[in-house]
Amino acid sequence: MAKTLDDMKMVHEEEMQNYDRIQEAVTRVMHRHGCKIIQTPAFEEYDTYSRLFPQLKREMVKTIDTDGQVLVMRPDVTVPLVRIVAREYPDSHQLLKFGYVSTVFREFFEKSTHGKYFTQSGVEVLGDPTAECDGEVIVMALEFLESVGITDVRIDLGNVSYMHALFRSLGLRDEELALVKEYTDRRNLVALKELVESLPVNCRQSRHCRTARIRREEYRRYRGNKAYRLYSEINTIC
Numbered sequence: 001m002a003k004t005l006d007d008m009k010m011v012h013e014e015e016m017q018n019y020d021r022i023q024e025a026v027t028r029v030m031h032r033h034g035c036k037i038i039q040t041p042a043f044e045e046y047d048t049y050s051r052l053f054p055q056l057k058r059e060m061v062k063t064i065d066t067d068g069q070v071l072v073m074r075p076d077v078t079v080p081l082v083r084i085v086a087r088e089y090p091d092s093h094q095l096l097k098f099g100y101v102s103t104v105f106r107e108f109f110e111k112s113t114h115g116k117y118f119t120q121s122g123v124e125v126l127g128d129p130t131a132e133c134d135g136e137v138i139v140m141a142l143e144f145l146e147s148v149g150i151t152d153v154r155i156d157l158g159n160v161s162y163m164h165a166l167f168r169s170l171g172l173r174d175e176e177l178a179l180v181k182e183y184t185d186r187r188n189l190v191a192l193k194e195l196v197e198s199l200p201v202n203c204r205q206s207r208h209c210r211t212a213r214i215r216r217e218e219y220r221r222y223r224g225n226k227a228y229r230l231y232s233e234i235n236t237i238c
Contacts, residue, residue: 009117019119023101025147026121030099033140035123038098040080046070052079055182061105061116073105073117081124095127156187172199 011019027037043063049072050057060072074080077100089096101121123140125133138155145153163184167177176199183192 022148023119023121026101026144027099029140029143029147030123033097033123033136035097035099038081038100039102040074040077040084040100042074043071044074044080046072048079049075055185056106059106061107074102075104075106077102077104077120077122078124082126085126089126091127093127095125097123097125099123170199 030037043065046060046062047070049060053076056075060075063071063073065071081098081100085096085098099122101119103117104120105117107116121144123137125137138157141155142153167180170177170180172180176195179195180192180199183189183195
């Protein structure tokens with residue numbers, strides 16, 4: 001990639017062909033599972049993200065509109081999607097499946113090849129709280145990777161309720177807990193391991209700071225069966 005001002009990248013024809021191939025592959029998976037493809041606005045209100053995700057303040061790419069309002073270039077897809085869905089689809093029990101392949105803008109201060117933006121794809125399924133739904137999303141993630149030729153796969157899973165309960169049980173000071181959450185959010189496993197080893201937590205709590213994962217053999221075993229079995233029989237690493 002040729003780099004221009006401030007590490008903004010110019011994408012050449014060969015790379016564009018790869019982007020198109022990947023996008024077509026993952027979009028086919030989304031359509032196969034009944035997802036509608038969407039694109040959220042390129043600009044969002046800075047106050048919304050600074051309030052909901054204060055850890056992203058430094059990473060967000062900011063600008064000012066003609067009225068003087070501070071905006072950010074799309075740092076995330078989930079927040080604007082959920083906000084728009086809440087307004088346009090008031091029935092919370094309605095099953096909605098959305099998929100996206102979008103450019104996300106973030107400033108990386110650690111070693112990275114992303115520059116100031118990168119392509120992110122994903123799905124959001126709303127209105128279905130069952131394990132079958134969770135399992136289907138996991139299967140889709142694996143099918144995304146398989147569709148572009150990635151065969152050596154490990155998926156890390158997190159659960160917000162579990163993590164909140166774990167954080168409460170640690171009995172840490174606010175600044176220590178903030179670091180645990182930051183490293184967890186960033187998936188910085190090396191820094192998290194070093195931090196946990198230095199904290200006054202017992203061995204069991206330390207082990208549970210790790211996450212669950214699904215190995216590819218579990219995926220192959222349950223592929224074609226009900227997706228909830230994949231979710232309910234994941235291999236938890238403790």
